[in-house]
Amino acid sequence: MEILPSRFLSPETTQKLLNELYTSGGIIRMMIQGPNLPRTVTYGPGKGLPIEEHRNLLVEVGGEVLELRVKVGRIRLELEGEEFLPGIQAACERALPFSFQIKRGKFFREISTISDYAKYGKDADKRILGLVDPRAKKESALAILSEKDSDKKEER
Amino acid sequence: MAYTPQYYPGNTSVGANRRKHMSGNLEKLRDIPEADVVAIMGHRAPGADYPSTHPPLKEMGEPDCPIRQLVEPTPGAAAGDRVRYSQFTDSMYFAPSIPYWRSYWAAINCRGADPGTLSGRQIIEARERDIEAYTKKLMDSEMTDVARCSMRGCTVHGHSLRLEENGMMFDMLARTEMGADGNVYYVKNQVGIPLDKKINVGKPMSEEELKKRTTIFRYDNVSFGGKVGARKFDEALEALHHMWELRTKWGFRPE
Numbered sequence: 001m002e003i004l005p006s007r008f009l010s011p012e013t014t015q016k017l018l019n020e021l022y023t024s025g026g027i028i029r030m031m032i033q034g035p036n037l038p039r040t041v042t043y044g045p046g047k048g049l050p051i052e053e054h055r056n057l058l059v060e061v062g063g064e065v066l067e068l069r070v071k072v073g074r075i076r077l078e079l080e081g082e083e084f085l086p087g088i089q090a091a092c093e094r095a096l097p098f099s100f101q102i103k104r105g106k107f108f109r110e111i112s113t114i115s116d117y118a119k120y121g122k123d124a125d126k127r128i129l130g131l132v133d134p135r136a137k138k139e140s141a142l143a144i145l146s147e148k149d150s151d152k153k154e155e156r
Numbered sequence: 157m158a159y160t161p162q163y164y165p166g167n168t169s170v171g172a173n174r175r176k177h178m179s180g181n182l183e184k185l186r187d188i189p190e191a192d193v194v195a196i197m198g199h200r201a202p203g204a205d206y207p208s209t210h211p212p213l214k215e216m217g218e219p220d221c222p223i224r225q226l227v228e229p230t231p232g233a234a235a236g237d238r239v240r241y242s243q244f245t246d247s248m249y250f251a252p253s254i255p256y257w258r259s260y261w262a263a264i265n266c267r268g269a270d271p272g273t274l275s276g277r278q279i280i281e282a283r284e285r286d287i288e289a290y291t292k293k294l295m296d297s298e299m300t301d302v303a304r305c306s307m308r309g310c311t312v313h314g315h316s317l318r319l320e321e322n323g324m325m326f327d328m329l330a331r332t333e334m335g336a337d338g339n340v341y342y343v344k345n346q347v348g349i350p351l352d353k354k355i356n357v358g359k360p361m362s363e364e365e366l367k368k369r370t371t372i373f374r375y376d377n378v379s380f381g382g383k384v385g386a387r388k389f390d391e392a393l394e395a396l397h398h399m400w401e402l403r404t405k406w407g408f409r410p411e
Contacts, residue, residue: 005318006318007318007319007320007321008317008318008319008320008321008326009321010320010321010322013321035313035317035326035328036328037328038328038329041310041311041329041347041348041349042311043310043311044309044310044311044347044348045198045309045310045347045349046310046329046344046347046348046349049348049349049350051329051330051348053330053333054330071320071326073317073318097321098321
């Protein structure tokens with residue numbers, strides 16, 4: 001399923017929402033997505049200057065501290081079952097002070113694409129597929145919040 | 157009888173606003189000091205001399221030309237200033253002006269200016285002291301709202317993105333910020349270089365005010381037509397449909 005808030009989320013709201021979602025349970029995988037927040041000015045006369053506002057945007061989810069690298073505008077979740085959907089809806093209502101849309105559907109792929117094959121090889125971990133950009137570094141873009149086999153949670 | 161130009165048809169508030177922008181008959185909403193506008197533009201330090209690319213026209217000895225005698229040069233051209241630019245991004249969430257209307261405004265009302273519209277941003281080039289004057293007019297007038305429009309020389313996107321939680325247009329380079337006092341501050345110039353001091357440009361408009369002043373047709377305010385929130389087709393739409401029909405059927409040959 002996919003959560004689409006009507007505004008971009010600040011780091012504080014993001015933390016609140018992610019924690020609400022995390023505690024509502026039933027999440028196998030989670031991906032957060034939005035426009036990039038670069039650390040430096042990427043081009044133009046000011047190229048290379050640091051953007052202090054985008055440093056240390058840390059959120060704490062499930063005891064793990066993650067660094068936000070995007071302005072959060074979309075959250076995709078893979079749930080264990082449909083029975084968890086009302087809990088997710090309630091979590092969004094508690095955390096978001098503005099409207100949002102929830103789309104039901106399957107948003108993560110299970111079959112390896114050519115890009116996945118080039119990056120991860122023949123025996124790719126199925127849980128990673130569709131979670132991060134093929135060019136992204138896995139170490140910085142993924143977080144494993146629980147090592148229990150039945151309760152793997154990963155984030156970007 | 158003096159000729160009154162007719163700019164844009166239609167009875168909706170959007171039509172009226174579009175006429176206002178094109179005619180240049182705009183309400184002044186704020187007064188941002190000239191030095192601050194120059195600092196946000198970032199081409200020269202406020203108070204510094206204008207660098208020039210050629211000597212003043214009077215000293216150059218221009219050739220004898222009837223057009224040169226007819227057309228008075230702008231102050232910037234007369235002094236031999238460099239050509240510089242200012243570029244604005246306007247949010248599609250009811251920004252008062254939109255890129256095309258900024259271009260119409262500049263093309264009709266600004267002498268010696270070269271406006272250009274891209275999908276979500278609009279640039280005007282002119283001689284340095286001319287563009288400073290035009291930019292100040294833009295920033296002071298009702299064509300600009302401080303939260304939904306901002307001066308962005310590079311990394312311009314934000315036009316078609318959702319707003320931030322506080323109602324500001326998203327900016328990847330964080331050039332503007334909402335202060336605790338409710339005012340919007342420029343902390344960087346238009347290309348993302350930090351300013352010496354924060355520049356206060358005032359409070360943003362309310363949602364109702366923006367909807368009243370916008371030049372954007374949108375289904376959730378004044379609709380352009382169609383099934384969602386449709387309004388009665390006015391003269392503008394009739395004319396547009398007429399042109400579309402002629403163009404589609406016969407390649408628009410008015411004879």
